[in-house]
Amino acid sequence: MSNFALLFCFAFSTLSSFTALKRNDEPIIGVLAQEVYSPRPQNASYIAASYVKFLESAGARVVPVMINKTLEEYKTLFNSINGILYPGGGVSILTSGYANTARIFYELAIEANSRGDYFPVWGTCLGFEELTYLTSGKMLLSHTNTSGVALPLVFTNRSRESRMFKGFPSELLDALASEPITENSHKWSLTLAIYNSNADLRKFYKVLTTSSDGKNEFVSTMEAYGFPIYGTQWHPEKNAFEWTKPYIPHSPLAVKVTFFMADFFVNEARKNFHKFEDEEVEKRALIYNYNPVYTGIKSAFEQIYYF
Numbered sequence: 001m002s003n004f005a006l007l008f009c010f011a012f013s014t015l016s017s018f019t020a021l022k023r024n025d026e027p028i029i030g031v032l033a034q035e036v037y038s039p040r041p042q043n044a045s046y047i048a049a050s051y052v053k054f055l056e057s058a059g060a061r062v063v064p065v066m067i068n069k070t071l072e073e074y075k076t077l078f079n080s081i082n083g084i085l086y087p088g089g090g091v092s093i094l095t096s097g098y099a100n101t102a103r104i105f106y107e108l109a110i111e112a113n114s115r116g117d118y119f120p121v122w123g124t125c126l127g128f129e130e131l132t133y134l135t136s137g138k139m140l141l142s143h144t145n146t147s148g149v150a151l152p153l154v155f156t157n158r159s160r161e162s163r164m165f166k167g168f169p170s171e172l173l174d175a176l177a178s179e180p181i182t183e184n185s186h187k188w189s190l191t192l193a194i195y196n197s198n199a200d201l202r203k204f205y206k207v208l209t210t211s212s213d214g215k216n217e218f219v220s221t222m223e224a225y226g227f228p229i230y231g232t233q234w235h236p237e238k239n240a241f242e243w244t245k246p247y248i249p250h251s252p253l254a255v256k257v258t259f260f261m262a263d264f265f266v267n268e269a270r271k272n273f274h275k276f277e278d279e280e281v282e283k284r285a286l287i288y289n290y291n292p293v294y295t296g297i298k299s300a301f302e303q304i305y306y307f
Contacts, residue, residue, distance in 0.1 A: 024082060024271070027082040030077065030084040031287075032086050032127075033066055034047075034096065042307070045097070045306070048087060051124075053240075055085065057262050058259065063286055066307060067096075078105060079274050082120075083120040083272060084109070084121055085123075086102050087125070088186075099130060105121070106121065113228065118268075118272050119228070120229070121228070124234075125232075129186070135201060140198060142216065146187070146211075147186065149184050152178060152182070153182055156207050156209065171253070180249065182211070182249075183249060184211070185235060185300070190218055190233070191218050206225055207219050207221075208222055208223060211233070220233045293306060
């Protein structure tokens with residue numbers, strides 16, 4: 001081998017090592033649990049399994065973030081995981097254990113990101129609504145006719161420069177804009193008019209897409225300007241993993257949406273380097289310690305983890 005070839009191989013291996021050091025290829029993401037409607041022992045909170053599958057499909061592992069733990073326990077967990085997802089659901093965004101835990105992790109994420117510790121946060125549906133409250137300090141949601149419907153997205157000019165959508169193929173962006181492939185299961189929305197009237201939200205979030213119920217235009221996708229914080233009022237996880245409702249789209253492009261959204265957020269988590277104190281503590285925390293229950297016969301979710 002020539003000296004040039006040897007030098008090239010050395011440089012390439014050095015670059016590869018350097019790149020690997022700048023990326024966490026074993027990301028672990030927390031998914032926030034929430035109260036069940038009628039709690040029982042070992043059945044007081046839950047996580048829909050589709051959120052776990054959503055993240056696992058893009059190469060992450062999942063840790064359930066339990067409600068009603070101490071601040072110190074949450075701080076320890078925050079410093080062990082690489083991002084957090086606030087899922088959809090039906091609890092209060094003001095007074096529930098879900099809301100209180102979401103607030104703690106939101107404040108920890110703001111503090112961490114402000115000092116250069118990159119920690120992404122994602123909110124879906126209820127999680128999106130929670131983010132609007134945590135950022136503004138106000139309940140700004142309006143009632144909309146969006147409980148069980150698939151809709152297209154209306155992309156804003158700002159979406160073209162967004163972190164979230166810049167890696168999407170044009171075919172998929174065209175489908176999102178022209179076909180009803182985003183599933184909505186919410187009764188409350190952040191209307192575009194209310195967003196425009198609230199200085200805190202306008203300063204913090206860039207609106208990437210809107211949607212409409214025929215009467216009200218509402219914010220359907222957003223990302224923060226200066227923080228890796230993201231929200232979708234619609235459900236990207238359902239297209240690939242939920243089958244109980246006829247309005248959930250399952251076309252090839254709809255399923256691709258699931259995986260591109262998951263890939264984006266997991267890649268955001270790869271920029272974080274938090275770690276558990278040791279391998280045994282990590283293993284005990286993972287969702288693998290729990291078994292999902294088949295609930296598709298009576299629930300909107302095919303499978304649920306109960307805690």
